[in-house]
Amino acid sequence: MERVPAWLAARESYEPRPDRGRHLEKSLLALLHVLAALREAPGAGKDGARLNPALKLVSTFLVILLVSLSRGGLFLEAAAAFELGWLCLLRGETIARVLRRVLAAGLFALAILLPAYALGRGANLPFVCGKVLLALLAAAIFSSATGWPSMAAAFSTLRVPDVFVMTLDMTVKYISLLGALLLDMLCALKLRSVGRDERKMSSLAGLAGTLFLKSKDAAWAQYQAMECRCFDGRYAVSRRAGLGWRDAAFVAADLAIVAFFVAAGWGR
Amino acid sequence: MIELRDVSFAYPETDALRRIDLRIEEGDSVAIIGPNGSGKSTLLRLICGLATSVSGSYRFDGEAMTAARLSDPRFAKAFHRRVGFLFQDSDAQLFCGSVYDEIAFGPRQMGLCEADFDGRVADLVGLFGLRAVESRVPYHLSGGEKRKVALASVLALNPEVLCLDEPMGGLDPRTKSSLRALIATLNAAGKTIICATHDFEYVEGLFRRAVALSREGRLVRDGPYDEIMGDRDFLEAMNII
Amino acid sequence: MHIPDNYLGPATCAVMAVAVVPAWVVSAKKVAKELSREKVPLLGIGAAFSFLIMMLNVPVPGGTTAHAVGGTLLAVLLGPYAACISISTALLIQALVFGDGGILSFGANCFNMAFVIPFLGYFIYKFAKDRARSRRGEYIGLAIASYIAINFAALCGAIEFGLQPLVARDTAGLPLYCPYPLSVSIPAMLIPHLTLAGVAEAAFTVAIVAFVAKASPGIVYVGSPVKTKPLYALVVALVVASPLGLLAAGSAWGEWAPDAIKGVVTGGKSLGFVPAGLEKGFRFPAPMQDYGLKGLPDILGYILSAVLGVAVFIIAYKLLGLLKKGGKDDAMKAGA
Numbered sequence: 001m002e003r004v005p006a007w008l009a010a011r012e013s014y015e016p017r018p019d020r021g022r023h024l025e026k027s028l029l030a031l032l033h034v035l036a037a038l039r040e041a042p043g044a045g046k047d048g049a050r051l052n053p054a055l056k057l058v059s060t061f062l063v064i065l066l067v068s069l070s071r072g073g074l075f076l077e078a079a080a081a082f083e084l085g086w087l088c089l090l091r092g093e094t095i096a097r098v099l100r101r102v103l104a105a106g107l108f109a110l111a112i113l114l115p116a117y118a119l120g121r122g123a124n125l126p127f128v129c130g131k132v133l134l135a136l137l138a139a140a141i142f143s144s145a146t147g148w149p150s151m152a153a154a155f156s157t158l159r160v161p162d163v164f165v166m167t168l169d170m171t172v173k174y175i176s177l178l179g180a181l182l183l184d185m186l187c188a189l190k191l192r193s194v195g196r197d198e199r200k201m202s203s204l205a206g207l208a209g210t211l212f213l214k215s216k217d218a219a220w221a222q223y224q225a226m227e228c229r230c231f232d233g234r235y236a237v238s239r240r241a242g243l244g245w246r247d248a249a250f251v252a253a254d255l256a257i258v259a260f261f262v263a264a265g266w267g268r
Numbered sequence: 269m270i271e272l273r274d275v276s277f278a279y280p281e282t283d284a285l286r287r288i289d290l291r292i293e294e295g296d297s298v299a300i301i302g303p304n305g306s307g308k309s310t311l312l313r314l315i316c317g318l319a320t321s322v323s324g325s326y327r328f329d330g331e332a333m334t335a336a337r338l339s340d341p342r343f344a345k346a347f348h349r350r351v352g353f354l355f356q357d358s359d360a361q362l363f364c365g366s367v368y369d370e371i372a373f374g375p376r377q378m379g380l381c382e383a384d385f386d387g388r389v390a391d392l393v394g395l396f397g398l399r400a401v402e403s404r405v406p407y408h409l410s411g412g413e414k415r416k417v418a419l420a421s422v423l424a425l426n427p428e429v430l431c432l433d434e435p436m437g438g439l440d441p442r443t444k445s446s447l448r449a450l451i452a453t454l455n456a457a458g459k460t461i462i463c464a465t466h467d468f469e470y471v472e473g474l475f476r477r478a479v480a481l482s483r484e485g486r487l488v489r490d491g492p493y494d495e496i497m498g499d500r501d502f503l504e505a506m507n508i509i
Numbered sequence: 510m511h512i513p514d515n516y517l518g519p520a521t522c523a524v525m526a527v528a529v530v531p532a533w534v535v536s537a538k539k540v541a542k543e544l545s546r547e548k549v550p551l552l553g554i555g556a557a558f559s560f561l562i563m564m565l566n567v568p569v570p571g572g573t574t575a576h577a578v579g580g581t582l583l584a585v586l587l588g589p590y591a592a593c594i595s596i597s598t599a600l601l602i603q604a605l606v607f608g609d610g611g612i613l614s615f616g617a618n619c620f621n622m623a624f625v626i627p628f629l630g631y632f633i634y635k636f637a638k639d640r641a642r643s644r645r646g647e648y649i650g651l652a653i654a655s656y657i658a659i660n661f662a663a664l665c666g667a668i669e670f671g672l673q674p675l676v677a678r679d680t681a682g683l684p685l686y687c688p689y690p691l692s693v694s695i696p697a698m699l700i701p702h703l704t705l706a707g708v709a710e711a712a713f714t715v716a717i718v719a720f721v722a723k724a725s726p727g728i729v730y731v732g733s734p735v736k737t738k739p740l741y742a743l744v745v746a747l748v749v750a751s752p753l754g755l756l757a758a759g760s761a762w763g764e765w766a767p768d769a770i771k772g773v774v775t776g777g778k779s780l781g782f783v784p785a786g787l788e789k790g791f792r793f794p795a796p797m798q799d800y801g802l803k804g805l806p807d808i809l810g811y812i813l814s815a816v817l818g819v820a821v822f823i824i825a826y827k828l829l830g831l832l833k834k835g836g837k838d839d840a841m842k843a844g845a
Contacts (some may be wrong), residue, residue, distance in 0.1 A: 020572040021568045021572050021573075021668050022566075022572065023565075023566040023567060023568045023574045024566075025629075026566035026574055026614075027564065027565045028637045030564045030565075030566065031561075035733070037606065037607060038606070044726075046775060049539055051719070051744060060612070061612060061613075064514055064611075064612050065519065065613060067515070068514065068515055068518070068522075069519055070518045071679050071680075074772045077813055078813055080816045080817060081816040082822065083812050084619060084816075084817060084820035084824065085820045087818055087820065087824060088819075088820040088821075088823035088824045088827070090827075091827070091832060092827040092828060092830050095824055095827055095828060095831075096828060096831055097654040099828075101608060105513070105608060106637075109513065111686065116688040116689065119615055119693065121674070121684065121688040121689070122677070122688075123681075123683045124683035124685070124688070125688065127685075128684070128685070128686065128687075128688065131515040131686075132513065132514065132516070135513070135514035135515050135611060135612075135613075136513070136514070138610055139514070139604075139605075139611070139612055140607045140704070142605075143605060143606050143608060145759065148606065149611055151605060151606070163549070165595055166553070167552050167553040167556065167594075168547075168553070168597055168601070168602070169553070170553025170554060170556075170557075171553045171556040171557050171560070171598050171599065171602055172557075172602060172606075173553075173557075174553060174554045174557035174558075175546070175557045175560050175561065175602070175751060177557075178554075178557050178558065178561055180560055182561055186753070200568040201568060201712050201713060201716050202566065203717030204567060204713070204716075205713060205717045205719075205720050206720055208562060208565065208717045208720075209716075209717045209720030209721045209724065210720075211558060211561065211722075212558060212717070212721055213721065213724060213728070215554045215557070215558045215724060216551070216554075216557065216725075216728060217826070218550075219551040219554040220552045220556075222550040223549070223550050223551075226550070228544065228693060249622055257524070265672070266737060267764070
């Protein structure tokens with residue numbers, strides 16, 4: 001049996017060297033948040049699962065567009081009623097998630113827009129903020145109530161070419177896979193960062209570079225797996241959802257909001 | 269040295285560990301065994317501070333290991349130096365441009381002078397037989413070489429405890445044997461070894477103690493390794509073999 | 510650098526979306542020709558990589574952190590065409606699933622981050638690389654390329670923002686979207702990018718490419734040197750023409766009075782309109798008459814308020830239920 005060097009057999013006392021910067025912790029938090037959101041997505045599908053996802057996507061786009069086009073508070077009130085009406089149909093947990101997200105993004109928007117007052121351009125700011133919040137709310141409701149598989153199905157229903165849907169599907173799948181690896185890598189780096197890293201950028205670049213090499217290898221392996229299963233460039237999506245009475249009610253609500261937009265003087 | 273009392277841990281969808289009571293003394297060599305999904309990796313991550321329990325208490329050397337305590341950078345750094353963790357996937361642990369830099373990463377952080385950390389790297393390269401690959405990029409090494417580099421880079425910090433997550437996974441028999449010998453040497457030199465493992469063929473005589481986790485994440489048995497591994501009925505019932 | 514919804518008017522969003530479509534089409538065609546079927550998974554996986562890179566916090570001199578975009582990085586590693594598609598895909602996922610970046614402003618975000626950065630960065634890098642005499646020279650060229658590319662993208666974003674007060678105004682001459690003019694938006698966007706984000710991007714890009722080149726020398730994209738001139742022309746044309754397009758489109762949609770424009774352009778504090786605008790702007794949930802109903806029955810207003818009220822009540826009730834349920838869960842866990 002080989003003998004270990006003396007220093008390895010001795011107990012060491014070490015006073016950690018201080019170091020600035022929390023880039024590892026911030027990266028870890030951001031990544032954990034992303035991976036958690038992607039994990040939750042299938043469960044979130046329970047909320048709006050019975051609505052046709054393409055319909056939800058088109059409605060969300062429609063509402064955001066109409067809000068953006070509007071120039072008066074009347075239509076914004078109607079849009080708020082529409083969106084909150086949709087929101088109150090979701091489960092409590094989803095509502096909390098949506099509101100948390102809108103609040104965070106809304107505060108950020110406020111921070112950007114408030115200085116306009118100091119510049120004498122504060123007029124109309126509540127109106128602008130209202131529009132920003134309504135757009136955020138619509139997008140947050142859509143993404144919280146629609147799992148990724150449903151979103152992909154929505155694109156497929158809207159006749160987006162299959163190769164794009166496949167690319168999107170693969171992207172989401174590999175964000176989870178490569179993201180889990182990146183998470184471990186960040187943890188490993190953090191565990192070994194016991195003092196002062198004089199080459200922080202180099203360490204982080206090593207992580208990113210290794211991630212890229214893994215990505216390339218994964219792509220090659222994925223291609224070979226697909227070849228073995230006789231992939232010929234076509235990607236069949238068998239998730240096209242039908243339409244039910246709930247969808248009809250939803251379409252009616254959409255038509256109502258468009259009618260209101262027109263009746264209110266094209267959003268004035 | 270390591271004391272877990274009534275520790276539970278849960279992921280968002282599932283419970284991973286339920287009410288674990290575990291004491292590990294300095295110099296111990298413990299195998300954590302159990303079927304897939306029993307929480308072996310989670311237990312190791314908890315011990316090395318990558319996760320904190322939702323309930324119960326974890327004390328390391330008498331010090332309570334709470335999330336608040338671990339958020340203190342100075343304390344966390346000192347702790348992480350003392351408890352080393354070997355990831356299941358070696359690629360997660362290797363990010364430097366050469367084997368030398370990889371092993372030198374920790375000692376450089378610690379502020380050792382060049383002569384000292386150069387000495388450490390040389391010692392570890394010799395110990396692990398990595399001289400031929402010292403200047404190569406770790407990413408393209410073989411699985412066995414990567415595992416050795418990863419372990420060497422952790423040892424460069426001179427930790428007191430080594431948490432190994434499936435160290436034998438994906439290795440050829442010869443590498444398994446040499447790794448086994450190394451781990452035995454480290455234990456003999458006073459390192460505490462805690463190892464999650466499926467691979468029982470190559471770990472004969474390596475562990476004095478075994479801790480068995482059930483599929484639900486409960487600690488069902490804790491005793492001498494040979495005694496537990498000799499109980500075939502138990503192992504089959506637990507889906508360990 | 511992700512632009513949320515309602516900072517840019519719909520006209521601007523439409524123009525930017527139209528502007529980025531040629532880039533997508535050209536990239537898709539080039540990728541289909543160059544990469545061949547075996548690299549199809551690479552687009553999705555490249556998009557995942559791009560997405561994850563944008564998550565990372567990069568240390569910046571001074572102790573703070575910044576987010577890298579990695580546009581030039583991807584262009585150098587995968588080629589500008591694949592980079593354009595991959596980054597666009599990552600941006601789409603970010604917008605739809607995470608609300609990072611708006612849905613209407615998706616075109617603008619893609620223009621800035623998936624077109625300007627990879628193409629400009631790649632061409633500057635190639636220009637430098639063909640003339641560099643050493644590895645070191647190449648990396649300096651790469652640093653400059655990625656620095657210029659991200660700052661130019663920030664400039665594009667700043668112009669998109671800054672034109673809003675000019676092109677999108679209501680009857681009173683008040684801004685409907687971003688209220689900051691070019692004189693504010695340009696320094697506001699450029700200063701952080703010139704000092705922090707650009708430096709981080711450059712350093713990060715060079716460090717990663719150096720690592721990858723050392724680890725796998727053959728892996729870095731080698732583009733064909735021919736036919737870059739038409740693409741240069743396309744890039745320049747699009748980048749120069751877009752603000753003009755924005756102005757032209759805006760004037761078709763907007764209703765600005767020349768006097769009000771004068772007030773904005775000269776940057777003076779037009780005290781004349783601020784008080785009146787403030788009065789109007791603050792009355793958000795106001796009686797219907799002030800918003801010019803033009804024949805809509807009052808009952809609609811009441812119905813709206815009722816719907817809003819009921820919705821808010823249901824939401825509050827469900828949130829309260831969550832709190833109670835949270836308490837029960839804790840009790841259950843303690844008892845288990």
